[in-house]
Amino acid sequence: MKNPVGYxxxxxxxxxxxTRFYEVVFGYQFERTIIDGIEMGLFPSNHQAQGITGALVKGDTYVPGKEGSRLYFSTGNIDETLDKVLSLGGSVLYPKTSIGKLGWVAEFEDVEGNCIALHCE
Structure with missing residues:
Protein backbone atom coordinates (compact mmCIF):
# COMPACT_ATOMS: atom_id res chain seq x y z
CA MET A 1 0.00 0.00 0.00
CA LYS A 2 1.25 3.49 -0.82
CA ASN A 3 1.10 6.43 1.57
CA PRO A 4 -2.31 8.14 1.31
CA VAL A 5 -0.95 11.51 0.12
CA GLY A 6 0.95 11.56 -3.15
CA TYR A 7 1.40 15.25 -4.00
CA THR A 19 10.74 30.23 -5.04
CA ARG A 20 13.59 32.34 -3.65
CA PHE A 21 12.21 31.93 -0.12
CA TYR A 22 12.04 28.12 -0.26
CA GLU A 23 15.38 27.86 -2.06
CA VAL A 24 17.11 29.73 0.78
CA VAL A 25 15.20 28.19 3.69
CA PHE A 26 15.55 24.56 2.56
CA GLY A 27 18.17 24.63 -0.19
CA TYR A 28 15.78 23.26 -2.82
CA GLN A 29 16.14 23.84 -6.54
CA PHE A 30 12.88 24.30 -8.41
CA GLU A 31 11.89 23.42 -11.95
CA ARG A 32 9.60 26.10 -13.38
CA THR A 33 6.75 25.04 -15.65
CA ILE A 34 3.23 25.93 -16.74
CA ILE A 35 0.57 23.22 -16.63
CA ASP A 36 -2.92 23.97 -17.90
CA GLY A 37 -2.24 27.71 -17.61
CA ILE A 38 -1.03 27.43 -13.99
CA GLU A 39 2.48 28.70 -13.17
CA MET A 40 4.39 26.19 -11.06
CA GLY A 41 7.69 25.78 -9.29
CA LEU A 42 8.13 22.03 -8.86
CA PHE A 43 9.88 20.83 -5.72
CA PRO A 44 12.67 18.31 -6.37
CA SER A 45 11.46 14.75 -6.76
CA ASN A 46 12.91 11.27 -6.76
CA HIS A 47 10.19 8.77 -7.57
CA GLN A 48 12.38 5.95 -6.21
CA ALA A 49 12.53 7.56 -2.74
CA GLN A 50 9.91 7.48 0.00
CA GLY A 51 7.72 10.49 0.66
CA ILE A 52 5.89 12.92 -1.57
CA THR A 53 6.69 16.00 -3.57
CA GLY A 54 4.72 18.98 -4.77
CA ALA A 55 4.84 22.47 -6.18
CA LEU A 56 4.51 26.17 -5.50
CA VAL A 57 1.54 27.23 -7.63
CA LYS A 58 0.18 30.54 -8.91
CA GLY A 59 -3.28 30.63 -10.42
CA ASP A 60 -6.75 32.10 -10.03
CA THR A 61 -8.00 29.38 -7.68
CA TYR A 62 -4.84 29.25 -5.53
CA VAL A 63 -5.12 31.59 -2.54
CA PRO A 64 -2.35 31.65 0.10
CA GLY A 65 -3.51 31.51 3.70
CA LYS A 66 -2.83 30.28 7.21
CA GLU A 67 -6.09 28.35 7.51
CA GLY A 68 -6.59 24.77 6.43
CA SER A 69 -4.19 21.88 6.08
CA ARG A 70 -0.63 21.88 7.41
CA LEU A 71 2.34 20.56 5.48
CA TYR A 72 5.22 19.35 7.64
CA PHE A 73 8.67 19.75 6.13
CA SER A 74 11.45 17.67 7.65
CA THR A 75 14.51 19.58 8.79
CA GLY A 76 17.70 18.63 10.59
CA ASN A 77 17.60 21.73 12.80
CA ILE A 78 14.41 23.67 13.52
CA ASP A 79 16.24 26.61 15.10
CA GLU A 80 18.43 27.18 12.02
CA THR A 81 15.45 26.80 9.70
CA LEU A 82 13.40 29.34 11.67
CA ASP A 83 16.35 31.76 11.64
CA LYS A 84 16.38 31.56 7.83
CA VAL A 85 12.60 32.08 7.72
CA LEU A 86 12.90 35.23 9.85
CA SER A 87 15.82 36.58 7.81
CA LEU A 88 13.71 36.32 4.63
CA GLY A 89 10.64 38.10 6.00
CA GLY A 90 8.67 35.12 7.30
CA SER A 91 7.43 34.87 10.88
CA VAL A 92 7.18 32.20 13.57
CA LEU A 93 3.57 31.20 14.27
CA TYR A 94 4.23 28.31 16.66
CA PRO A 95 7.62 28.10 18.34
CA LYS A 96 9.81 25.02 18.52
CA THR A 97 7.94 22.60 20.76
CA SER A 98 8.78 19.11 21.98
CA ILE A 99 6.45 16.29 20.99
CA GLY A 100 8.24 13.80 23.22
CA LYS A 101 9.75 10.72 21.60
CA LEU A 102 8.57 11.94 18.18
CA GLY A 103 10.92 14.94 18.22
CA TRP A 104 10.17 18.64 17.72
CA VAL A 105 7.73 20.74 15.70
CA ALA A 106 7.25 24.41 14.83
CA GLU A 107 5.19 26.47 12.39
CA PHE A 108 6.02 29.54 10.36
CA GLU A 109 4.30 31.92 7.97
CA ASP A 110 6.05 32.05 4.60
CA VAL A 111 6.40 35.23 2.53
CA GLU A 112 3.14 34.40 0.72
CA GLY A 113 1.04 34.11 3.91
CA ASN A 114 0.90 30.31 4.18
CA CYS A 115 1.36 28.42 7.44
CA ILE A 116 4.05 25.76 7.00
CA ALA A 117 5.04 23.30 9.72
CA LEU A 118 8.45 21.84 10.53
CA HIS A 119 9.38 18.51 12.08
CA CYS A 120 12.74 17.36 13.43
CA GLU A 121 13.46 14.03 15.11
Missing part, protein backbone atom coordinates in the same frame (compact mmCIF):
# COMPACT_ATOMS: atom_id res chain seq x y z
CA UNK A 8 0.90 18.73 -2.52
CA UNK A 9 0.57 22.30 -3.80
CA UNK A 10 1.35 25.50 -1.92
CA UNK A 11 -0.55 28.55 -3.24
CA UNK A 12 1.47 31.69 -3.99
CA UNK A 13 0.84 35.18 -5.35
CA UNK A 14 4.44 35.84 -6.44
CA UNK A 15 6.14 32.70 -7.75
CA UNK A 16 9.58 34.35 -8.00
CA UNK A 17 9.46 35.55 -4.39
CA UNK A 18 8.15 32.22 -3.09
Missing amino acids: FEIPVNDLDRA
Whole structure:
Protein backbone atom coordinates (compact mmCIF):
# COMPACT_ATOMS: atom_id res chain seq x y z
CA MET A 1 0.00 0.00 0.00
CA LYS A 2 1.25 3.49 -0.82
CA ASN A 3 1.10 6.43 1.57
CA PRO A 4 -2.31 8.14 1.31
CA VAL A 5 -0.95 11.51 0.12
CA GLY A 6 0.95 11.56 -3.15
CA TYR A 7 1.40 15.25 -4.00
CA PHE A 8 0.90 18.73 -2.52
CA GLU A 9 0.57 22.30 -3.80
CA ILE A 10 1.35 25.50 -1.92
CA PRO A 11 -0.55 28.55 -3.24
CA VAL A 12 1.47 31.69 -3.99
CA ASN A 13 0.84 35.18 -5.35
CA ASP A 14 4.44 35.84 -6.44
CA LEU A 15 6.14 32.70 -7.75
CA ASP A 16 9.58 34.35 -8.00
CA ARG A 17 9.46 35.55 -4.39
CA ALA A 18 8.15 32.22 -3.09
CA THR A 19 10.74 30.23 -5.04
CA ARG A 20 13.59 32.34 -3.65
CA PHE A 21 12.21 31.93 -0.12
CA TYR A 22 12.04 28.12 -0.26
CA GLU A 23 15.38 27.86 -2.06
CA VAL A 24 17.11 29.73 0.78
CA VAL A 25 15.20 28.19 3.69
CA PHE A 26 15.55 24.56 2.56
CA GLY A 27 18.17 24.63 -0.19
CA TYR A 28 15.78 23.26 -2.82
CA GLN A 29 16.14 23.84 -6.54
CA PHE A 30 12.88 24.30 -8.41
CA GLU A 31 11.89 23.42 -11.95
CA ARG A 32 9.60 26.10 -13.38
CA THR A 33 6.75 25.04 -15.65
CA ILE A 34 3.23 25.93 -16.74
CA ILE A 35 0.57 23.22 -16.63
CA ASP A 36 -2.92 23.97 -17.90
CA GLY A 37 -2.24 27.71 -17.61
CA ILE A 38 -1.03 27.43 -13.99
CA GLU A 39 2.48 28.70 -13.17
CA MET A 40 4.39 26.19 -11.06
CA GLY A 41 7.69 25.78 -9.29
CA LEU A 42 8.13 22.03 -8.86
CA PHE A 43 9.88 20.83 -5.72
CA PRO A 44 12.67 18.31 -6.37
CA SER A 45 11.46 14.75 -6.76
CA ASN A 46 12.91 11.27 -6.76
CA HIS A 47 10.19 8.77 -7.57
CA GLN A 48 12.38 5.95 -6.21
CA ALA A 49 12.53 7.56 -2.74
CA GLN A 50 9.91 7.48 0.00
CA GLY A 51 7.72 10.49 0.66
CA ILE A 52 5.89 12.92 -1.57
CA THR A 53 6.69 16.00 -3.57
CA GLY A 54 4.72 18.98 -4.77
CA ALA A 55 4.84 22.47 -6.18
CA LEU A 56 4.51 26.17 -5.50
CA VAL A 57 1.54 27.23 -7.63
CA LYS A 58 0.18 30.54 -8.91
CA GLY A 59 -3.28 30.63 -10.42
CA ASP A 60 -6.75 32.10 -10.03
CA THR A 61 -8.00 29.38 -7.68
CA TYR A 62 -4.84 29.25 -5.53
CA VAL A 63 -5.12 31.59 -2.54
CA PRO A 64 -2.35 31.65 0.10
CA GLY A 65 -3.51 31.51 3.70
CA LYS A 66 -2.83 30.28 7.21
CA GLU A 67 -6.09 28.35 7.51
CA GLY A 68 -6.59 24.77 6.43
CA SER A 69 -4.19 21.88 6.08
CA ARG A 70 -0.63 21.88 7.41
CA LEU A 71 2.34 20.56 5.48
CA TYR A 72 5.22 19.35 7.64
CA PHE A 73 8.67 19.75 6.13
CA SER A 74 11.45 17.67 7.65
CA THR A 75 14.51 19.58 8.79
CA GLY A 76 17.70 18.63 10.59
CA ASN A 77 17.60 21.73 12.80
CA ILE A 78 14.41 23.67 13.52
CA ASP A 79 16.24 26.61 15.10
CA GLU A 80 18.43 27.18 12.02
CA THR A 81 15.45 26.80 9.70
CA LEU A 82 13.40 29.34 11.67
CA ASP A 83 16.35 31.76 11.64
CA LYS A 84 16.38 31.56 7.83
CA VAL A 85 12.60 32.08 7.72
CA LEU A 86 12.90 35.23 9.85
CA SER A 87 15.82 36.58 7.81
CA LEU A 88 13.71 36.32 4.63
CA GLY A 89 10.64 38.10 6.00
CA GLY A 90 8.67 35.12 7.30
CA SER A 91 7.43 34.87 10.88
CA VAL A 92 7.18 32.20 13.57
CA LEU A 93 3.57 31.20 14.27
CA TYR A 94 4.23 28.31 16.66
CA PRO A 95 7.62 28.10 18.34
CA LYS A 96 9.81 25.02 18.52
CA THR A 97 7.94 22.60 20.76
CA SER A 98 8.78 19.11 21.98
CA ILE A 99 6.45 16.29 20.99
CA GLY A 100 8.24 13.80 23.22
CA LYS A 101 9.75 10.72 21.60
CA LEU A 102 8.57 11.94 18.18
CA GLY A 103 10.92 14.94 18.22
CA TRP A 104 10.17 18.64 17.72
CA VAL A 105 7.73 20.74 15.70
CA ALA A 106 7.25 24.41 14.83
CA GLU A 107 5.19 26.47 12.39
CA PHE A 108 6.02 29.54 10.36
CA GLU A 109 4.30 31.92 7.97
CA ASP A 110 6.05 32.05 4.60
CA VAL A 111 6.40 35.23 2.53
CA GLU A 112 3.14 34.40 0.72
CA GLY A 113 1.04 34.11 3.91
CA ASN A 114 0.90 30.31 4.18
CA CYS A 115 1.36 28.42 7.44
CA ILE A 116 4.05 25.76 7.00
CA ALA A 117 5.04 23.30 9.72
CA LEU A 118 8.45 21.84 10.53
CA HIS A 119 9.38 18.51 12.08
CA CYS A 120 12.74 17.36 13.43
CA GLU A 121 13.46 14.03 15.11
